[in-house]
Amino acid sequence: MIDYSKAKKVLQVEHLKQYFNVGKADEVRAVDDITFDVYQGETFGLVGESGSGKTTTGRAIIHLYEPTSGKILFKGEDVSKLRSKAQKKTFRRDMQMIFQDPYASLNPRMKVKDIVAEGIDINHLAKNDADRTKQVEDLLETVGLNRDHSSRYPHEFSGGQRQRIGIARALAVQPEFIIADEPISALDVSIQAQVVNLLKKLQRERDLTYLFIAHDLSMVKYISDRIGVMHYGRMLEIASSDEIYAHPLHDYTASLLSAVPVPDPEYERARQQIPYDPSKEFDGKPRQLVEIVPNHWVRASEDEIPMYRERARKHSLLKD
Numbered sequence: 001m002i003d004y005s006k007a008k009k010v011l012q013v014e015h016l017k018q019y020f021n022v023g024k025a026d027e028v029r030a031v032d033d034i035t036f037d038v039y040q041g042e043t044f045g046l047v048g049e050s051g052s053g054k055t056t057t058g059r060a061i062i063h064l065y066e067p068t069s070g071k072i073l074f075k076g077e078d079v080s081k082l083r084s085k086a087q088k089k090t091f092r093r094d095m096q097m098i099f100q101d102p103y104a105s106l107n108p109r110m111k112v113k114d115i116v117a118e119g120i121d122i123n124h125l126a127k128n129d130a131d132r133t134k135q136v137e138d139l140l141e142t143v144g145l146n147r148d149h150s151s152r153y154p155h156e157f158s159g160g161q162r163q164r165i166g167i168a169r170a171l172a173v174q175p176e177f178i179i180a181d182e183p184i185s186a187l188d189v190s191i192q193a194q195v196v197n198l199l200k201k202l203q204r205e206r207d208l209t210y211l212f213i214a215h216d217l218s219m220v221k222y223i224s225d226r227i228g229v230m231h232y233g234r235m236l237e238i239a240s241s242d243e244i245y246a247h248p249l250h251d252y253t254a255s256l257l258s259a260v261p262v263p264d265p266e267y268e269r270a271r272q273q274i275p276y277d278p279s280k281e282f283d284g285k286p287r288q289l290v291e292i293v294p295n296h297w298v299r300a301s302e303d304e305i306p307m308y309r310e311r312a313r314k315h316s317l318l319k320d
Helices: 054-061 085-094 112-122 129-142 147-151 159-171 189-206 217-223 241-246 251-258 265-270 278-282 302-314
Strands: 009-020 028-039 043-047 069-074 095-098 177-181 209-213 226-231 234-240 288-293 296-300
Touching: 009 054, 009 209, 028 043, 028 054, 028 209, 043 054, 043 217, 054 177, 054 209, 085 095, 095 159, 112 129, 112 147, 112 159, 129 147, 129 159, 159 189, 189 209, 189 217, 209 217, 217 241, 226 241, 226 251, 234 241, 234 251, 241 251, 288 302, 296 302
Parallel strands: 028 234, 043 209, 043 226, 095 177, 177 209
Antiparallel strands: 009 028, 009 069, 226 234, 234 296, 288 296
């Protein structure tokens, strides 16, 4: 369990906005003023339905997109102010990404050894060819593949194996922070748990910090220490995974959780989905994240705070 009073912030996202086609009729506000922190050694889960802005957030943080506005601080440094090649190279080495689609994210014309070694080559991490080969083979073994897989091409592997290659590629440069962008959504259910367990094992062994993006709420609860819930590009609630699942305070979070299927026929027959009306998010009231109880934040307007505090009292999260 992470002691957040002593833990160090690795990533600070402050008022991040990511708009596309700015000023045009078809302007899209994919990420609309979100703020959150990720602490060293934790897994911060980012959840929400498709189109809520989760992937765009991850891509803006790693600077695959140039953010419209806001601040991204990584290890205390403003990412937008990294000017020199050396600074950018260090940033890209320290922060890596595992992509959603294991089929599209690997170059089909390259052998596995060259895909995994790309970061090693760019950052000059191998002394010679023999050292490069050894590093690649060790990485493949680390992610549960065989050493002789290095001479094969991506089309010779299953989806789960390709995702393991993607993980090996991310690990090759010894990063501190990994953005896992829905890394299991394209995989068979039987393989998903294997990949998530591998990520947890690697986190323990290598002291990694994860931003884990997903829409599978049960898997996010399993891997995450804290969870942020996104909707329409906004962060609506942040709390520990146990608290989010047991005592959601925001109506959208409660609605999202009520839709999660449970492998119990009796429960499923009785399960009631909670409807959610998103129109009140656009009623013109200024809203921001408010700490309703310690370490449990909800996006609220001034007049909504008492309501959320009352909900917290009912859940015994807040004492009178």
